[in-house]
Amino acid sequence: MxxxxxxxxxxxxxxxxxxxxxxxxxxxxxxxxxxxxxxxxxxxxxxxxxxxxxxxxxxxxxxxxxxxxSSARSTDDGETQSWVxxxxxxxxxxxxxxxxxxxxxxxxxxxxxxxxxxxxxxxxxxxxxxxxxxxxxxxxxxxxxxxxxxxxxxxxxxxxxxxxxxxxxxxxxxxxxxxxxxxxxxxxxxxxxxxxxxxxxxxxxxxxxxxxxxxxxxxxxxxxxxxxxxxxxxxxxxxRKVFHSGVVHVAVLGSMAMGSITGSAAANTATTGSFTIPMMKDQGVRPDYAAAIESVASSGGQMMPPVMGVAAFLMADILGVSYLTVIQAGLIPALLFYFSVLVAVHLVILRFGWTVPxxxxxxxxxxxxxxxxxxxxxxxxxxxxxxxxxxxxxxxxxxxxxxxxxxxxxxxxxxxxxxxxxxxxxxxxxxxxxxxxxxxxxxxxxxxxxxxxGLVNQTGLSQKISTQMLDLAAGIFILLLVLSMVTSVLFGLGMPTPAAYILVVILVAPSMVSFGVDQLTAHMFVFYFAMLSAITPPVAVAVAIGSQISGASFTAACKQALRIGAPGFVIPYSFIANQSLISWSFPETIVAVVFVFTGVVALSVATIGYDGGERIGLPRRAIYLVLSALAIAGPLVVQIAATAGILSLLAVANSAVSSSAQRVLAE
Known part of the structure; x- marks a missing residue:
């Protein structure tokens, strides 16, 4: 036939x-x-x-x-049903x-x-x-x-x-x-x-x-x-003609724009990655890094207002607040995430010499x-x-x-x-x-x-899980946050944005609200981790698709995705510690933005192992890591000191690079 x-x-x-x-x-x-x-x-x-x-x-x-x-049918979440x-x-x-x-x-x-x-x-x-x-x-x-x-x-x-x-x-x-x-x-x-x-x-x-x-x-x-x-x-x-980093930053920003609308990190990786990953490889970017960059950028698109992978509309309706309130709350965290990705990608490009004239x-x-x-x-x-x-x-x-x-x-x-x-x-x-x-x-x-x-609420499961999480946390707030993070990542694995958001909001957010966390902040917290599940092993659906396109090892691509996306796992804690990042106020929001943005830079330096001038060893990476944590979530005085320390270290690194360049030119 x-x-x-x-x-x-x-x-x-x-x-x-x-x-x-x-x-x-x-x-x-x-x-x-x-x-x-x-x-x-x-x-x-x-x-x-x-x-x-x-x-x-x-x-x-x-x-x-x-x-x-005739041999296989691919679905939007990256799965393939084979007839083999x-x-x-x-x-x-x-x-x-x-x-x-x-x-x-x-x-x-x-x-x-x-x-x-x-x-x-x-x-x-x-x-x-x-x-x-x-x-x-x-x-x-x-x-x-x-x-x-x-x-x-x-x-x-x-x-x-x-x-x-x-x-x-x-x-x-x-x-x-x-x-x-x-x-x-x-x-x-x-x-x-x-x-x-x-x-x-x-x-x-x-x-x-x-x-x-x-x-x-x-x-x-x-x-x-x-x-x-x-x-x-x-x-x-x-x-691409004028960027020293070539197509890489363009790929990140393009995935950001597309991801906000698609509602699926996997679909975003498949569509934008089909042309950005080959272009990155042509530039010299290693296949595992090309897959990682695209998958992290595609996953972050679900967090970017005004659409937030259609979760913004659901969040406004669930919380009974205006849509404008939701996108305002989501704007700074999303910019933080993409700022961290751009910094990490820039450091990777410089570290391995993948720049273009x-x-x-x-x-x-x-x-x-x-x-x-x-x-x-x-x-x-x-x-x-x-x-x-x-x-x-x-x-x-x-x-x-x-x-x-x-x-x-x-x-x-x-x-x-x-x-x-x-x-x-x-x-x-x-x-x-x-x-x-x-x-x-x-x-x-x-x-x-x-x-x-409807069925989960009717059976009372959501209330039971919320109560159980509170019991496990035993009144320790940071432990509750960690439990919420782990649960949100687990429930978000492989899910499109609306599905992941609804599940974590039903099952995880109530325990945080019961502990006294603002409702909108709690929803943003669990939502972020549900989105980051797209780059989290063992499923890491966005990385799986990116690695298929690039021809890289899934394990290697996951490793690089976690390094590039590491600040994303810290950002939700930053707006728990700095409420003004979600609920804007002057001058608190501006001050918090300066501290957290600086801390994110330090975290990217620590995870990539490069400070813009040279590769750095474990001791210096540990210093950057500690300063990053203090700048993001410490008391005000500590945040000021940590931020000053980070800027001083980066200034020294930049000075060394400038001196080296001058010597090369003189010779």
């Missing part, structure tokens, strides 16, 4: 269906943001059915077009059946969402009093199955098993020992709490996802259709080609910071400004002609489609997280 080619009628039909549904989903989101024609709960149900249908249609087309390859051990006859049968299975799942998605829509008023207002019918409960179970299946297919087994485990745990509670034991839930209760009671899959996580998250994902898709990624690539090429001047005309993209960026900042609109409202006006700007720009550049209008309209509609396609894999995952949250 021959594989169907992409130009068959089936594939054309699928492409048309995907295009139409994608455009409609984006337009529906924009319409809801503008008009608010229905409750968010009802809107979320329609979004769920449409998003799942679109996702399964994409799966059908991927299978029919043989886009994923499966007999060829079974493999062939499964491949032939896959499109039909996906088609049935797409139809089931339409049916489930349609059923909830048809019975919405009864389910919302009467069912909790009069009771749910047997068909209601079956549909609830179907919804739970669909979101778990979509999550598993989109993000692999790590997050899929978490959702499955939460359902199993809810059902099998009486079989568990100790603190994990509970009375258990019947399948009817699981269906009710997980979906058909309009909670769980329909909870606040999915509500935020279908509004605040969706509007920004769709904006990013439209910007890509308008050529934003091409503009970023051009800028990167020009910057200047090859020309920056072509400023490139900036003019993409200056129009600054208009929607300005609108976004203005609507969020000055007007203090919700992210949904800000996203709406940002999309409108992007579309208007592109029409005006194209008319000015290409002429006021009908052909220009047609071409720009096609770009716009392509952008609608791209935004929905980018959003489709997230639909199942966000709904699955709602299921996890």
């Amino acid at each position: 021959m594989n169907a080619s992409p130009d068959t009628k089936t594939d054309r039909f699928l492409s048309s269906a995907i295009y139409g549904i994608g455009v409609l989903l984006t337009l529906f989101t924009i319409y809801y943001a503008y008009e608010y024609p229905m409750s968010r709960l009802r809107y979320s149900n329609i979004f769920l059915g449409t998003g799942l249908t679109l996702f399964y249609l994409l799966q059908i087309r991927s299978t029919v077009s043989n886009e994923t390859g 051990t499966v007999p060829s006859s079974v493999r062939s049968l499964v491949q032939r059946l896959n499109p039909f299975v996906y088609g049935l799942l797409a139809l089931a998605s339409v049916f489930a969402a349609g059923y909830v829509e048809f019975h919405f008023t009864r389910l919302q207002e009467e069912a909790s009093i009069l009771g749910w019918t047997q068909l209601d409960l079956i549909v609830g179970g179907l919804i739970i199955y669909l979101v778990i299946d979509a999550t598993w297919r989109a993000y692999g087994k790590s997050i899929g098993l978490v959702v499955v485990s939460s359902v199993f745990y809810a059902f099998a509670g009486p079989w568990f020992p100790g603190i994990f034991r509970h009375t258990g839930m019947s399948w009817e209760q699981i269906s009710r709490e997980g979906a058909i009671g309009l909670s769980g899959a329909y909870g606040f996580i999915f509500g935020v996802g279908t509004t605040w998250v969706a509007i920004f994902i769709m904006f990013a898709g439209m910007a890509k259709a308008y050529g934003l990624m091409d503009f970023i690539t051009q800028i990167s090429r020009e910057v 200047e090859r020309g001047t920056f072509d400023r005309s490139v900036i003019a080609e993409g200056i129009h993209f600054s208009v929607p960026l300005f609108v976004l900042i203005y609507t969020l910071v000055v007007l203090e609109l919700t992210p949904l409202g800000a996203g709406l006006y940002t999309i409108i400004s992007l579309v208007v700007t592109m029409y005006l720009r194209n008319f000015v550049v290409d002429g006021l002609e009908s052909g220009t209008a047609v071409a720009t309209t096609k770009q716009t509609i392509d952008g609608f489609r791209q935004g929905a396609v980018d959003m489709a894999p997230l639909v199942g995952m966000l709904a699955s997280l709602g299921v996890v949250l």
